[in-house]
Amino acid sequence: xxxxxxxxxxxxxxxxxxxxxxxxxxxxxxxxxxxxxxxxxxxxxxxxxxxxxxxxxxxxxxxxxxxxxxxxxxxxxxxxxxxxxxxxxxxxxxxxxxxxxxx
Amino acid sequence: xxxxxxxxxxxxxxxxxxxxxxxxxxxxxxxxxxxxxxxxxxxxxxxxxxxxxxxxxxxxxxxxxxxxxxxxxxxxxxxxxxxxxxxxxxxxxxxxxxxxxxxxxxxxxxxxxxxxxxxxxxxxxxxxxxxxxxxxxxxxxxxxxxxxxxxxxxxxxxxxxxxxxxxxxxxxxxxxxxxxxxxxxxxxxxxxxxxxxxxxxxxxxxxxxxxxxxxxxxxxxxxxxxxxxxxxxxxxxxxxxxxxxxxxxxxxxxxxxxxxxxxxxxxxxxxxxxxxxxxxxxxxxxxxxxxxxxxxxxxxxxxxxxxxxxxxxxxxxxxxxxxxxxxxxxxxxxxxxxxxxxxxxxxxxxxxxxxxxxxxxxxxxxxxxxxxxxxxxxxxxxxxxxxxxxxxxxxxxxxxxxxxxxxxxxxxxxxxxxxxxxxxxxxxxxxxxxxxxxxxxxxxxxxxxxxxxxxxxxxxxxx
Numbered sequence: 001x002x003x004x005x006x007x008x009x010x011x012x013x014x015x016x017x018x019x020x021x022x023x024x025x026x027x028x029x030x031x032x033x034x035x036x037x038x039x040x041x042x043x044x045x046x047x048x049x050x051x052x053x054x055x056x057x058x059x060x061x062x063x064x065x066x067x068x069x070x071x072x073x074x075x076x077x078x079x080x081x082x083x084x085x086x087x088x089x090x091x092x093x094x095x096x097x098x099x100x101x102x103x
Numbered sequence: 104x105x106x107x108x109x110x111x112x113x114x115x116x117x118x119x120x121x122x123x124x125x126x127x128x129x130x131x132x133x134x135x136x137x138x139x140x141x142x143x144x145x146x147x148x149x150x151x152x153x154x155x156x157x158x159x160x161x162x163x164x165x166x167x168x169x170x171x172x173x174x175x176x177x178x179x180x181x182x183x184x185x186x187x188x189x190x191x192x193x194x195x196x197x198x199x200x201x202x203x204x205x206x207x208x209x210x211x212x213x214x215x216x217x218x219x220x221x222x223x224x225x226x227x228x229x230x231x232x233x234x235x236x237x238x239x240x241x242x243x244x245x246x247x248x249x250x251x252x253x254x255x256x257x258x259x260x261x262x263x264x265x266x267x268x269x270x271x272x273x274x275x276x277x278x279x280x281x282x283x284x285x286x287x288x289x290x291x292x293x294x295x296x297x298x299x300x301x302x303x304x305x306x307x308x309x310x311x312x313x314x315x316x317x318x319x320x321x322x323x324x325x326x327x328x329x330x331x332x333x334x335x336x337x338x339x340x341x342x343x344x345x346x347x348x349x350x351x352x353x354x355x356x357x358x359x360x361x362x363x364x365x366x367x368x369x370x371x372x373x374x375x376x377x378x379x380x381x382x383x384x385x386x387x388x389x390x391x392x393x394x395x396x397x398x399x400x401x402x403x404x405x406x407x408x409x410x411x412x413x414x415x416x417x418x419x420x421x422x423x424x425x426x427x428x429x430x431x432x433x434x435x436x437x438x439x440x441x442x443x444x445x446x447x448x449x450x451x452x453x454x455x456x457x458x459x460x461x462x463x464x465x466x467x468x469x470x471x472x473x474x475x476x477x478x479x480x481x482x483x484x485x486x487x488x489x490x491x492x493x494x495x496x497x498x499x500x501x502x503x504x505x506x507x508x509x510x511x512x513x514x515x516x517x518x519x520x521x522x523x524x525x526x527x528x529x530x531x532x533x534x535x536x537x538x539x540x541x542x543x544x545x546x547x548x549x550x551x552x553x554x555x556x557x558x559x560x561x562x563x564x565x566x
Binding site for chain 1: 223224225226276322323386422425426431
């Protein structure tokens with residue numbers, strides 16, 4: 001399951017910032033011409049490692065998801081430039097382990 | 104037929120569904136997306152009501168009765184989700200209309216005034232709309248005048264709150280293209296001003312701080328843990344005072360504790376179950392809210408961006424957390440400490456004969472608002488600014504809700520209330536205005552508040 005089919009954005013209560021990141025991911029996917037990739041958002045209470053192929057979180061949430069094998073960590077969660085760079089990098093790897101933005 | 108249409112417009116769940124439908128159609132979405140979005144929005148509203156029922160029946164009413172028995176005072180758990188879920192039973196229709204009118208007027212305000220922010224934190228728009236519906240109906244407004252007055256105030260605060268936070272926000276995110284959209288605004292502003300007293304103190308991010316406490320950001324866990332503690336303490340004291348021997352028919356909310364079935368439940372087991380039930384109810388309510396705002400906000404964002412290209416999006420509070428993860432945790436812990444100190448002070452006031460509601464330190468407001476207050480304090484005054492700023496924030500969100508309780512009318516007896524600072528100051532200001540100016544003049548006041556920023560811009564342009 002190396003192919004990225006589903007992306008999940010996650011924040012504390014799964015209401016506000018993860019939804020904004022999701023909207024950004026969707027618009028970048030469109031720009032990159034990636035079809036057949038869906039993106040959703042969720043809360044820290046509900047997030048599950050099997051619920052998506054790739055996870056996108058802010059640096060502050062990362063300590064709770066640090067065992068996830070495929071994850072993008074954002075320093076500025078609303079920066080589309082940073083997100084686009086990191087998403088591109090993730091699609092280039094598309095392996096079983098994707099860790100981008102992790103120190 | 105007319106009856107049928109009026110009936111739909113008077114059923115809150117149907118009404119928000121229709122609003123989602125219109126938003127999706129306006130965006131030119133394909134039919135399957137329109138159907139999906141509309142159904143999910145309606146289901147969201149119904150899930151929210153289910154959560155409200157489980158909340159009151161499962162734990163909140165029992166907590167209120169026990170607290171009263173144990174301390175002879177009113178104990179209040181501040182939690183937006185809880186109070187909104189309860190208030191929507193009576194104010195669902197007004198809340199829906201106020202929210203939609205408020206969103207539209209927010210776009211107009213961003214276009215024609217210097218408050219050029221579009222508020223994109225949909226759940227807070229929903230909660231604020233609900234709060235305004237309550238406060239303004241206590242002021243005698245109903246029907247269309249209520250919807251317009253509430254919409255005006257919602258639009259005003261949606262643009263005003265990010266506006267008065269913009270200077271510190273720019274320091275944190277290093278761009279002026281991002282606004283802070285969270286109705287704890289006054290608390291963050293205070294924290295930032297306090298932080299300015301400690302200019303030059305080293306940043307929270309220069310110290311080592313254990314990140315393991317981030318597990319508390321999982322609200323199901325943190326609400327569960329704190330409510331279990333609250334329930335255990337209050338139940339233990341009530342048991343000590345002999346609640347187990349009273350006539351169960353006097354306390355219908357405590358039936359499962361007091362009436363012996365085949366095996367009588369131990370009070371501690373009961374308390375733990377009730378505390379976790381509270382968390383479960385909030386989980387259900389949040390799922391409902393997520394379904395509602397998940398359809399409305401993207402539509403609103405798309406439409407607003409087209410109409411006002413230069414407007415600044417105001418985003419939910421976690422947007423600042425990655426910039427200072429240490430300040431997030433320090434802010435939460437210190438604000439929570441402020442809440443405990445505040446509670447003790449309220450207790451002393453009650454002992455001195457001043458009857459005031461006991462505001463318990465709700466973990467959700469202290470986490471999300473306290474953390475943000477920590478980041479704002481840190482941005483202006485480093486570690487010292489973060490600690491002192493978020494402590495004062497903790498006191499603020501304890502005393503403000505206590506003072507505000509009376510303007511909520513009957514909802515003031517609900518054992519839960521609005522927590523974040525902007526809800527409190529808006530309720531305090533407009534609830535008290537509504538106490539003096541009733542009916543139509545109140546509508547005029549609300550419209551004037553809304554028009555003031557637009558008028559100010561026109562005047563400054565002429566000069």
